[in-house]
Amino acid sequence: MKRTARLLPALFALALAAAACGGDDDDGGAASQTSAANLQGQTVEVAAVWTGAERDNFTKVLDAFSQQTGATVTYTPTGDNVSTFIGSRIEGGSPPDVAVLPQQGVLVQLVEDGSLKPAPDDVKQAVADNFSQVWADLASVDGQLYGVYFKAANKSTMWYDVAALENAGVQPAATWDDYMTGAQTISDSGVTPVSIGGADGWTLTDWFENVYLSQAGAEKYDQLSKHEIPWTDESVVTALQTLAELWGNNDLIAGGAKGALQTDFPTSVTNVFAENPKAAMVYEGDFVAGVISSETQAQVGTDANFFPFPQAGDSAAVVGGGDVAVALTDKPASFELLKFLASKQAGEIWAAAGGFTSPNKNVDSSVYPDDVSRAIGEALVAAGDNFRFDMSDLAPAAFGGTVGKGEWKILQDFLADTSDPQGTAAALEEEAAKAFGS
Amino acid sequence: MADRDVTTTGAGEEPVPAGRPRQAAEEADAGPGGPRGDAIPGIPIPRRARHRDPDRAGSSWAWLFLLPALILLGAMVVYPIAYTIWRSFYNAAGDAFVGLENYGDLFTDTATFTALKNNAIWVAVAPAVVTAFGLIFAVLTERIRWSSAFKLLIFMPMAISFLAAGVIFRTVYDQDPNRGVLNAVIVSVHDTFVESGQYQGVRPRDTDQLTAQGGGFVTADPVPATEPVQIGFVALPPDRIPSDAVQAVPPPDGPGLRGVVWLDFARGGGGEPNQIDPNEVGMPDMSVQAVQDGRTVDSTKTGPDGTFAFPELTSGSYTIRLPSSNFGAAFNGVTWLGPTLVTPAIIGSYVWIWAGFAMVLIGAGLAAIPRDALEAARVDGATEWQVFRRVTMPLLAPVLVVVLVTLVINVLKIFDLVYIIAPGSTQPDANVLALQMYLASFGGGNNQGLGSAIAVALFLLVVPAMLFNIRRFRQEKR
Numbered sequence: 064m065k066r067t068a069r070l071l072p073a074l075f076a077l078a079l080a081a082a083a084c085g086g087d088d089d090d091g092g093a094a095s096q097t098s099a100a101n102l103q104g105q106t107v108e109v110a111a112v113w114t115g116a117e118r119d120n121f122t123k124v125l126d127a128f129s130q131q132t133g134a135t136v137t138y139t140p141t142g143d144n145v146s147t148f149i150g151s152r153i154e155g156g157s158p159p160d161v162a163v164l165p166q167q168g169v170l171v172q173l174v175e176d177g178s179l180k181p182a183p184d185d186v187k188q189a190v191a192d193n194f195s196q197v198w199a200d201l202a203s204v205d206g207q208l209y210g211v212y213f214k215a216a217n218k219s220t221m222w223y224d225v226a227a228l229e230n231a232g233v234q235p236a237a238t239w240d241d242y243m244t245g246a247q248t249i250s251d252s253g254v255t256p257v258s259i260g261g262a263d264g265w266t267l268t269d270w271f272e273n274v275y276l277s278q279a280g281a282e283k284y285d286q287l288s289k290h291e292i293p294w295t296d297e298s299v300v301t302a303l304q305t306l307a308e309l310w311g312n313n314d315l316i317a318g319g320a321k322g323a324l325q326t327d328f329p330t331s332v333t334n335v336f337a338e339n340p341k342a343a344m345v346y347e348g349d350f351v352a353g354v355i356s357s358e359t360q361a362q363v364g365t366d367a368n369f370f371p372f373p374q375a376g377d378s379a380a381v382v383g384g385g386d387v388a389v390a391l392t393d394k395p396a397s398f399e400l401l402k403f404l405a406s407k408q409a410g411e412i413w414a415a416a417g418g419f420t421s422p423n424k425n426v427d428s429s430v431y432p433d434d435v436s437r438a439i440g441e442a443l444v445a446a447g448d449n450f451r452f453d454m455s456d457l458a459p460a461a462f463g464g465t466v467g468k469g470e471w472k473i474l475q476d477f478l479a480d481t482s483d484p485q486g487t488a489a490a491l492e493e494e495a496a497k498a499f500g501s
Numbered sequence: 502m503a504d505r506d507v508t509t510t511g512a513g514e515e516p517v518p519a520g521r522p523r524q525a526a527e528e529a530d531a532g533p534g535g536p537r538g539d540a541i542p543g544i545p546i547p548r549r550a551r552h553r554d555p556d557r558a559g560s561s562w563a564w565l566f567l568l569p570a571l572i573l574l575g576a577m578v579v580y581p582i583a584y585t586i587w588r589s590f591y592n593a594a595g596d597a598f599v600g601l602e603n604y605g606d607l608f609t610d611t612a613t614f615t616a617l618k619n620n621a622i623w624v625a626v627a628p629a630v631v632t633a634f635g636l637i638f639a640v641l642t643e644r645i646r647w648s649s650a651f652k653l654l655i656f657m658p659m660a661i662s663f664l665a666a667g668v669i670f671r672t673v674y675d676q677d678p679n680r681g682v683l684n685a686v687i688v689s690v691h692d693t694f695v696e697s698g699q700y701q702g703v704r705p706r707d708t709d710q711l712t713a714q715g716g717g718f719v720t721a722d723p724v725p726a727t728e729p730v731q732i733g734f735v736a737l738p739p740d741r742i743p744s745d746a747v748q749a750v751p752p753p754d755g756p757g758l759r760g761v762v763w764l765d766f767a768r769g770g771g772g773e774p775n776q777i778d779p780n781e782v783g784m785p786d787m788s789v790q791a792v793q794d795g796r797t798v799d800s801t802k803t804g805p806d807g808t809f810a811f812p813e814l815t816s817g818s819y820t821i822r823l824p825s826s827n828f829g830a831a832f833n834g835v836t837w838l839g840p841t842l843v844t845p846a847i848i849g850s851y852v853w854i855w856a857g858f859a860m861v862l863i864g865a866g867l868a869a870i871p872r873d874a875l876e877a878a879r880v881d882g883a884t885e886w887q888v889f890r891r892v893t894m895p896l897l898a899p900v901l902v903v904v905l906v907t908l909v910i911n912v913l914k915i916f917d918l919v920y921i922i923a924p925g926s927t928q929p930d931a932n933v934l935a936l937q938m939y940l941a942s943f944g945g946g947n948n949q950g951l952g953s954a955i956a957v958a959l960f961l962l963v964v965p966a967m968l969f970n971i972r973r974f975r976q977e978k979r
Binding site: 479 | 612675676677679704706735736737738739741765766767768769770771833836838839924925926927928929932940947
């Protein structure tokens, strides 16, 4: 969740902007699309990490639910550490009725503790109707569905400076090879093509995951996520070699590999979109848009745009993340709310408000407020069952989520010196074995 | 001596400098209204004070009054220490006794070992440097007019939290000269002395034709004078294209060796490599040398369209050299927060913060040195340096030791500066024990067993320094 922490300032700025605009339009609409149960007099408490503008938008969704069912919904922000918050509430004997979990690991942990209530058949049906199978699988443990993925993040977006690509005469690349050719051309034009935020290890794991998922395929990706195949597998080495084509070429990276390792994520974005740009493209998830609008003068959609992460292998692939809503009590109202969150209507309310990507395949993409967020949402839904969760988020934190350790550190070392993919794979395997073993 | 009242009131709880005569101190402490409590164990009670004890029953009253403090101390100091020691013998989950395994990990785990090594560097360097700076500032400020203002300035960083100081220095050390003030200084100094070429950073389009040599480029093969040569470059940023550059043209016919140097990249794309296309401009003002048998026989500069000519060189073959003055060496400053410099850089920020603290303590010590001793030395014909070296320093030594030891304790538990200043990629290189303790316990591995073991090790390292300081304080009090 380091990502969220990094983004907080940006989100805060967005929240301020939203508050300043003071949009007070009521788009709840009393229309009842789902077969609304009558929950008059019942109360539901929802806990989620969202604050500021995100909280306001989520509240609009909850208001619509209240209007349809008559239930009273209260929202409780959890603070940054959701698992601690929920853990202490469970310990205290009064868990929130519904919680929105930003990490897959927390879902699994809560299921193992027996704190989550399995979804009843009507929720299962709603999920099956509205989502690709992969989202149901992600919300299930041992084949039993526990929640609804309500909000998603697309981490397969390559952001670029429109003017720099035009100057070099380069088109957005669909494949890795085109991407490399384009990068070389941009470099020839006198602009460094790629900015990498290598001081933050997680950006590097995201690079790897995008290349790996497209190259090795979803099945191997799943196996590697669970450490069922070792990191010394040939597919890992191949993916590292692919990355080395870019990472090993100091002409193509802003500041060279050494400079990239000193660049944190927000700086890697401002390197491209602030005045006196140092690079033409930067890779990271859809949240880059938020950084661009809060930290630079560039306009997303005109000065800054994105294309899907270039395909390094045969399959189109989207890596990302999501927030899953789960029930901690078996009140009818809890499940009714899950069902509502799975609906097209709930997704569209927030999608229209902005700052939101819905994994719901029935959400009408025309409701997104701008072209960029629409394209992000469409790419996510189009990936269908080839969507995969960010692998490093699924791994134990010691391997996939710790500064200066595990995958983060090893990929940073690889960026510094790309000459030995085999050795890097071996180092990854050693750390993974340690982290998964314990 | 009588007019220097530092010995009696100025000392307070601070370490008392050596210049203070023992006798005067004793009189002051034992005098009426001496603030000392009777029941504090270990501190000898002056004889004259004892008669004020009513009787033995007073000691149980004393315990009663001490009780709140004891409970607080027990709950907030003794219990955590005991629990940490107990916890350090258990595994990550806390459910299995592992004996001394966590302590073994201290030395086998590479991250922890780096932390240990860095802590040693910190302890060896930081207190000494801080004390040295403190001494210099204290001695200097004693003699200047605006000493209070100067002292205030030096002391000011102490008012800033470590976190804020860390954020400041993260920026100071930034690699980008536009952000990092240190690199801005270094780069501008460098650029004043080393001229950076107009075409810094360009690459030859055809690496078979041109090879790099001493910061410039030469043609790989000698060029016959009768054959015009075309040299293409790429990667010149659009904003650095000279304003007088015009469309490149093939070298016109004429006598002698001739050629063109041009930017082989058309804006907006579409150009063919190694071919002069529309929209591709010449590289004017590029100095070109003709070399034969290792000797520069002629030199010239390119025109706005990139063409150059050596009309005198009509026969033979020449190597064309584009000397390094055209290109300059790209200099990006120093990577302060890279693997090698990160620890010295952070120590630098620590010095910035703590030098004021050392200065104030040492300054108090200096003020307490009896003037007559210094004057006596001067009268005897000692130079200022000799006075400082032979009189001031020995009298000041106890203060210096106290400052040094206090700083050692402080340095051993250094955490925030390292945590904030070191970027993620070099945090493992800058690691120190206190940071490793946090990382092992809460930073992902969640191994609070190992974390506790590190905490205990850290505690053991601090204890000798603490005992030393406590003993000094007692000696001073006596």
